[in-house]
Amino acid sequence: MQVHQQVSEYSDAIDLMVNMGPQHPSTHGVFRLVIWVDGERIVKVEPHIGYLHRGSEKICESEQYSQIVTLFDRLDYVGNLNNELAFCLAVEKLTETVVPERAEYIRVILCELNRIASHMLFYGVYGLDVGATTPMLYGFRERERVQELFESVTGARMMHNYIRIGGVKEDVPDDFDKNVLILLDHLKRGVDECDRLLSQNEMFLARTKGVGIITGEDALDYGVTGPALRASGVIEDVRVTDPYSIYSRFDFGIPVGSNGDCWDRYYVRVEEMRESIKIVEQAISDIPDGDISAKVRRIIRPPVGEVFVRTESPRGDLGVFLVSDGSDKPYRVKVRPPSFANLQALEYMLEDTYIADAVLVLGSIDIIMGEVDR
Amino acid sequence: MKIQNPVVGFINGLMVTIRSTLRRPVTAEYPAIEKRLPLSNRFMGFPALTWDYDIEEPYCTGCMVCVRECPTQCMSAQMKDNPQHEKGLSRRRKIIESFEINLGRCILCGICVDVCNFDAIEMSHEYELSKYQRNANRVNLNQLLDMGVVYQNKLQWTPKQPQKNSGIPLPPKQSEDSS
Amino acid sequence: MNMPEIVGLFFKASLLLFFILMVVLILTLAERKALARIQQRKGPNRVGFKGILQPFADALKLLTKEDILPASANKQIFWVAPLAVFLPGFLIWVTIPLAKEVVLANLDMGLFYITAISVLSVMGLLMAGWGSANKWAMIGGLRAAGQLISYEIPFIMAILAIGILAQSFNLKEIVDDQAQWPFAIKQPLGLFIFLTAGLAELGRTPFDIHHAESEVVGGPFVEYSGAHWSVFYLAEYMNTFTIAVLTVLLFLGGWQSPVLPFSGTVQTVASLSWFLIKTALVIWVIFWIRGTYPRLRIDQLMSFGWKILVPASFINIFLTASVLYYALPHWVITVVSLGFLGATFYFIKKGSLAGNKQDTVTIINSSDIRAQLSNKAEV
Incomplete structure (x- = not known):
């Protein structure tokens, strides 16, 4: 009812109400966007979420700490390792576990490679949203290389369950350093090629420049984080402004946009891939020998208390809030998913755009529905 | 980055695509067995039970720790007294009687392998899930052992704790007692 | 126009239709193959030698599919x-x-x-x-x-x-x-x-x-x-x-x-x-x-x-x-x-x-941000 009352204000201008999703090819999962259009122009949009709700946070309350890592794998199913890291950091902070150096380096290397893989997926899907078919395949080609490395290290291509509380599951294989360097070499060329293919194309610029603008202040107000926020000119990267793990040791660049439009959000991610490569290079040259896991009990019983940890996942500021009642299962786990917060700004960004732009703006904030609905 | 002339942008794109046209394809033809991508040694497929070739019985003693630790509760197991042990042929007092995993539920997390004290369960290299019948993904003890044998042979698998988990009966304890 | 002429025209038109159909079948395959090569894929390669019969398989499949009327x-x-x-x-x-x-x-x-x-x-x-x-x-x-x-x-x-x-x-x-x-x-x-x-x-x-x-x-x-x-x-x-x-x-x-x-x-x-x-x-x-x-x-x-x-x-x-x-x-x-x-x-x-085209994405070094932050903290 409320919806219809709101819409009646616009009723003069409305031609048509269309459902974009939950089964639309470019809503990146099962996201539903109800669009009221006047011709091709969008008058009002209303996002509907919840089609992928699995109750992950509630399930966490009935699982042991070591088992929850597998659930976090499945929140943001493109940036899995980053999600695992966020949860493990939270538990480690609660139990005051000190993670061995080598484990920290392995974590950072894998997380940054995961960020590249995630951004490559974004690149490919964004190309598809704009209507170019080839970027998809190029993006996946590069992502496949990263996943091959993951397979040789963690045993799985996506759901790794590799980063464990107190360290990592097992040491990296012997040829890890060599493989990473080869991979980085490929990735550098791959990113350049992807960049040349799409970024400078006049049609791509025409489609994305000046579309879906959000100012830095508004983005902050909406709780937008990650590349989407940096594209609006706000320098905010948890890896630097509130460093976790060993990120404070590395020297890398933070790409920052100025317009806050789709192109900036896109290009910030392309540049971020290059910066991630730099981080991995530094990490791989300093990686020390030693243990890969702290001594933790198999069934972890953290002291009573609560903890909040934020990390920079490929999509933005991933927060984990954990309440422990002293038992082997958490009392409450709350995830602050970046995609969910970024999605809130969608309605704002879609003001005064076209139907075709809705796809682009939605693509440019790079949502993962598994994370939005949890 | 500087934004260039549109003609440069157009031509750059065309050059990228024509260059990759001349490269070899990167895809593998999946269902053909000889053309699949090679799996790395650490690849985690479905869990499988390992077979102790020394005394021809499974490593698994049915201690149920994997069943309890499994995040999705996809396993069930039952143990029995080991007849081989009574005859003095095996060190294992208990042995697995039945073991069932619903592979449709399994999330391939590898926790069962981590918690197993007897090196009895391993993540095999099986990963194909499609079956023609409903519930055909429930595998019983024999199927699990078959998968395990394939895996063991492929990787020349040896237990991680061979001393502790070998099934070969210990020498009689009299000597220790007397000393 | 007498009968033979009409028959002749009809024959010619059928020939043309046949030619067009053949061209279309070849084009569908050619496009899929060309796009596949551009994208470093192999393209259709199952039906016939290197997938040459793929368009016929597609046509057969399409013709036998149900025609749905909303x-x-x-x-x-x-x-x-x-x-x-x-x-x-x-x-x-x-x-x-x-x-x-x-x-x-x-x-x-x-x-x-x-x-x-x-x-x-x-x-x-x-x-x-x-x-x-x-x-x-x-x-x-x-x-x-x-x-x-x-x-x-x-x-x-x-x-x-x-x-x-x-x-x-x-x-x-x-x-x-x-x-x-x-x-x-x-x-x-x-x-x-x-x-x-x-x-x-x-x-x-x-x-x-x-x-x-x-x-x-x-x-x-x-x-x-x-x-x-x-x-x-x-x-x-x-x-x-x-x-x-x-x-x-x-x-x-x-x-x-x-x-x-x-x-x-x-x-x-x-x-x-x-x-x-x-x-x-x-x-x-x-x-x-x-x-x-x-x-x-x-x-x-x-x-x-x-x-x-x-x-x-x-x-x-x-x-x-x-x-x-x-x-x-x-x-x-x-x-x-x-x-x-x-x-x-x-x-x-x-x-x-x-619209506006300028250099919009700049890369700020992490050490600069760290220096700024520590300055702020001191103040």
């Missing part, structure tokens, strides 16, 4: 629409010569006939959009109407300039006129306009706006399945071939080649193959563009059409006509045309399309 669709319009798209495209073929002697009916007003008939396919797309009773189909149909009608103008204008240059609307005579210099050299601007507008007419990337998969989910074709859907695609590939053939006929000299020492039947076969090679090249370019470029938005498409292509096509006609009227040498057209082609790109660059 509950609230307008039945007559829904079923007639595919034919209304296919027929005009097919009728064009009556007058298109593939070699000197290979043509069904060599009309004197051939070009005029082509431009007149080809416009009609808009109706079919609109009917499909309306008849399916689907909102996305409706949006797609309206987009198609807007796009096809506005690009009809530069398309026809480019053809008209060729008519002026060749002093004929007869396709054979136009080709004969290019014995020395293909019109592509005389009219680069015309070629650019013709190819761009032609791509838009086809609805191919970068102008595939009316059936954009990621926006309107296939546009007018959303609700179609099976045989009717395949007729749409038949029409699309047939039109692709038509545009390629027309490009070769009008701009690349048709079957004219620098050296063709044969005569009689051999010559016909040789010139036909030469012609088909040229066509294949143009089609490859179309596929190449499809594999490279993203899609435009409908308003950008319109503004590109009306603000750049239409003026450019008028300039093209004016230029051609005045050179002929004042009997200037033909290289003048080439030079001025090239100049205007450059001007067209200049106008594209000038930002009629992409």
Whole structure:
């Protein structure tokens, strides 16, 4: 009812109400966007979420700490390792576990490679949203290389369950350093090629420049984080402004946009891939020998208390809030998913755009529905 | 980055695509067995039970720790007294009687392998899930052992704790007692 | 017209239909293979040797699929629409010569006939959009109407300039006129306009706006399945071939080649193959563009059409006509045309399309941010 009352204000201008999703090819999962259009122009949009709700946070309350890592794998199913890291950091902070150096380096290397893989997926899907078919395949080609490395290290291509509380599951294989360097070499060329293919194309610029603008202040107000926020000119990267793990040791660049439009959000991610490569290079040259896991009990019983940890996942500021009642299962786990917060700004960004732009703006904030609905 | 002339942008794109046209394809033809991508040694497929070739019985003693630790509760197991042990042929007092995993539920997390004290369960290299019948993904003890044998042979698998988990009966304890 | 003549015509028409069907089947395979190579894939490789029989498998599958009629669709319009798209495209073929002697009916007003008939396919797309009773189909149909009608103008204008240059609307005579210099050299601007507008007419990337998969989910074709859907695609590939053939006929000299020492039947076969090679090249370019470029938005498409292509096509006609009227040498057209082609790109660059263009993404070093933060903390 409320919806219809709101819409009646616009009723003069409305031609048509269309459902974009939950089964639309470019809503990146099962996201539903109800669009009221006047011709091709969008008058009002209303996002509907919840089609992928699995109750992950509630399930966490009935699982042991070591088992929850597998659930976090499945929140943001493109940036899995980053999600695992966020949860493990939270538990480690609660139990005051000190993670061995080598484990920290392995974590950072894998997380940054995961960020590249995630951004490559974004690149490919964004190309598809704009209507170019080839970027998809190029993006996946590069992502496949990263996943091959993951397979040789963690045993799985996506759901790794590799980063464990107190360290990592097992040491990296012997040829890890060599493989990473080869991979980085490929990735550098791959990113350049992807960049040349799409970024400078006049049609791509025409489609994305000046579309879906959000100012830095508004983005902050909406709780937008990650590349989407940096594209609006706000320098905010948890890896630097509130460093976790060993990120404070590395020297890398933070790409920052100025317009806050789709192109900036896109290009910030392309540049971020290059910066991630730099981080991995530094990490791989300093990686020390030693243990890969702290001594933790198999069934972890953290002291009573609560903890909040934020990390920079490929999509933005991933927060984990954990309440422990002293038992082997958490009392409450709350995830602050970046995609969910970024999605809130969608309605704002879609003001005064076209139907075709809705796809682009939605693509440019790079949502993962598994994370939005949890 | 500087934004260039549109003609440069157009031509750059065309050059990228024509260059990759001349490269070899990167895809593998999946269902053909000889053309699949090679799996790395650490690849985690479905869990499988390992077979102790020394005394021809499974490593698994049915201690149920994997069943309890499994995040999705996809396993069930039952143990029995080991007849081989009574005859003095095996060190294992208990042995697995039945073991069932619903592979449709399994999330391939590898926790069962981590918690197993007897090196009895391993993540095999099986990963194909499609079956023609409903519930055909429930595998019983024999199927699990078959998968395990394939895996063991492929990787020349040896237990991680061979001393502790070998099934070969210990020498009689009299000597220790007397000393 | 007596009976044998009618039978003969019927036979010829069936032969033409068969030829077109074969071409379409080959094109579907060629496009999938070409796109696959561009994307470093292998493409279809299961049916027959290296996937050569894939189009037949596809056709068989499509023909045996169920034809679904949406509950609230307008039945007559829904079923007639595919034919209304296919027929005009097919009728064009009556007058298109593939070699000197290979043509069904060599009309004197051939070009005029082509431009007149080809416009009609808009109706079919609109009917499909309306008849399916689907909102996305409706949006797609309206987009198609807007796009096809506005690009009809530069398309026809480019053809008209060729008519002026060749002093004929007869396709054979136009080709004969290019014995020395293909019109592509005389009219680069015309070629650019013709190819761009032609791509838009086809609805191919970068102008595939009316059936954009990621926006309107296939546009007018959303609700179609099976045989009717395949007729749409038949029409699309047939039109692709038509545009390629027309490009070769009008701009690349048709079957004219620098050296063709044969005569009689051999010559016909040789010139036909030469012609088909040229066509294949143009089609490859179309596929190449499809594999490279993203899609435009409908308003950008319109503004590109009306603000750049239409003026450019008028300039093209004016230029051609005045050179002929004042009997200037033909290289003048080439030079001025090239100049205007450059001007067209200049106008594209000038930002009629992409608004503000500056260096927007800067990279700030992490150490700078850390220094700033520590300064703040001290204060």
